[in-house]
Amino acid sequence: MGRLDRRCPSCAGALALHRDVVGHEWRCEPCSSAGVPISRLRRERDAVAVSQLWAAGRGAGLASGLPCISCSKPSSRVTVHVPDGEASADVCARCQLAWLSDASLARIPERPRPPSLTANELPPEAKVAYAQAIVSMWRDRIREENDRERAVAVMEGVAEVVSRLAR
Ligand SMILES: [Zn+2]
Ligand SMILES: [Zn+2]
Numbered sequence: 001m002g003r004l005d006r007r008c009p010s011c012a013g014a015l016a017l018h019r020d021v022v023g024h025e026w027r028c029e030p031c032s033s034a035g036v037p038i039s040r041l042r043r044e045r046d047a048v049a050v051s052q053l054w055a056a057g058r059g060a061g062l063a064s065g066l067p068c069i070s071c072s073k074p075s076s077r078v079t080v081h082v083p084d085g086e087a088s089a090d091v092c093a094r095c096q097l098a099w100l101s102d103a104s105l106a107r108i109p110e111r112p113r114p115p116s117l118t119a120n121e122l123p124p125e126a127k128v129a130y131a132q133a134i135v136s137m138w139r140d141r142i143r144e145e146n147d148r149e150r151a152v153a154v155m156e157g158v159a160e161v162v163s164r165l166a167r
Contacts, residue, residue: 009066009099021157023150026069034105035069038096043141046109049087052080053098057091065090070097082107127165134161
């Protein structure tokens, strides 16, 4: 990482790298758009919609989209049907990266998430069950990938959850 000089394919402005426990993405605030790795979409968004997006982008073989923010080659402009209509993205099959507007991203349903923490009120058994569920969920997600950097970030997240449970 550390390649912070990526440019927006629409306005040529510098992209801001955002990082969290789920992964990373590059944002252009003026264009309300983001470059999001397919792996991140799979973690955050509905599996069916993301699979369709990726299959369409990989199979398109068209230089119909904007230049990829990573390799600068033309990406493939794809549109998939989602519950709220359609979502479009410029997908680079080589970099496994999608460039999409916030509006398109918002139309791709989110994957269910664990409930937010109100652990202080929980009885001890429930705290343990909650912690086990979180650890098990992340273990399954890490197993799907081979990304040490991400595994470390995830374990930091787990450590934070555990410390909150201890309060
Ligand atoms: Zn822009
Ligand atoms: Zn690319």
